[in-house]
Amino acid sequence: MTHTIAVAARQVDISFGSEEAKVIALNHTDFSAHTGELIMLVGPSGCGKTTLLSVIAGTLTPQSGEIEVFGQRLDGLSQEELTTFRRKNLGFVFQSFNLIPTLSVVENVMIPLLIQGASHAVAKKKATEILEKVGLKGREEGKPNALSGGQQQRVAIARALVHEPPLLICDEPTSALDKDTGAQIMEMIRELSRAPNRCVVVVTHDFRIFKYADRIAEMEDGKIKRVVDDPRTLDPTYL
Numbered sequence: 001m002t003h004t005i006a007v008a009a010r011q012v013d014i015s016f017g018s019e020e021a022k023v024i025a026l027n028h029t030d031f032s033a034h035t036g037e038l039i040m041l042v043g044p045s046g047c048g049k050t051t052l053l054s055v056i057a058g059t060l061t062p063q064s065g066e067i068e069v070f071g072q073r074l075d076g077l078s079q080e081e082l083t084t085f086r087r088k089n090l091g092f093v094f095q096s097f098n099l100i101p102t103l104s105v106v107e108n109v110m111i112p113l114l115i116q117g118a119s120h121a122v123a124k125k126k127a128t129e130i131l132e133k134v135g136l137k138g139r140e141e142g143k144p145n146a147l148s149g150g151q152q153q154r155v156a157i158a159r160a161l162v163h164e165p166p167l168l169i170c171d172e173p174t175s176a177l178d179k180d181t182g183a184q185i186m187e188m189i190r191e192l193s194r195a196p197n198r199c200v201v202v203v204t205h206d207f208r209i210f211k212y213a214d215r216i217a218e219m220e221d222g223k224i225k226r227v228v229d230d231p232r233t234l235d236p237t238y239l
């Protein structure tokens with residue numbers, strides 16, 4: 001099978017802090033993901049996973065290196081161009097959910113559709129449908145803070161999936177979910193990755209969901225250490 005590169009990071013460097021207290025988060029990092037695949041990114045806390053996701057999402061600009069998503073170079077784009085790129089291409093499940101507390105659950109999920117120009121009625125219908133799919137029927141009109149952690153995480157997932165983005169990036173999407181709910185959510189996420197010209201990148205510590213990956217990239221100290229082509233061979237005990 002021939003693969004088309006959906007996401008490529010080449011020799012990317014990111015460091016934080018001053019010269020005396022510098023933290024190197026990404027260190028000449030290379031990473032790539034293909035269209036039609038679900039790739040997982042695993043590795044110890046602090047190794048740079050969220051930082052790498054931010055770079056390929058265009059929310060963090062690397063100090064050096066190249067980022068290419070669906071053939072378009074992101075390094076060098078203006079903030080406005082990056083915003084347009086994200087609106088068109090990206091769904092992002094944040095590690096800390098990032099729901100808007102003043103909006104209702106359904107309004108949170110409607111946001112990507114409204115930004116893309118959908119009418120209020122269409123956005124509400126689609127948001128309501130996906131909330132039912134993630135098991136939150138009846139909770140649409142409440143505020144996110146009235147929900148449990150796992151329920152809030154499912155709102156964040158619904159918001160990232162609702163507009164069927166070409167690039168879906170999920171940072172620990174099952175961290176607050178039980179085994180069965182996590183499996184249901186991963187089925188939905190995997191289904192999305194199977195459509196042509198799509199790509200899904202999932203950061204996880206949850207070895208119960210490794211089986212949903214096409215490939216698993218192991219990260220350590222800001223670099224990809226190894227890429228496993230058959231995730232079933234991966235020994236979860238190292239995590």
Ligand SMILES: Nc1ncnc2c1ncn2[C@@H]1O[C@H](COP(=O)(O)OP(=O)(O)OP(=O)(O)O)[C@@H](O)[C@H]1O
Nearest residue numbers: 016017023024025044045046047048049050051052
């Ligand atoms: N905004 C920031 N300011 C300063 N340091 C940061 C910032 N973001 C990340 N770092 C540092 O960069 C390194 C990589 O962080 P990152 O959040 O990418 O790790 P991670 O692999 O996602 O960890 P976890 O599994 O705990 O979420 C860490 O040492 C972290 O402290």
Ligand SMILES: [Mg+2]
Nearest residue numbers: 049050095171
């Ligand atoms: Mg992280």
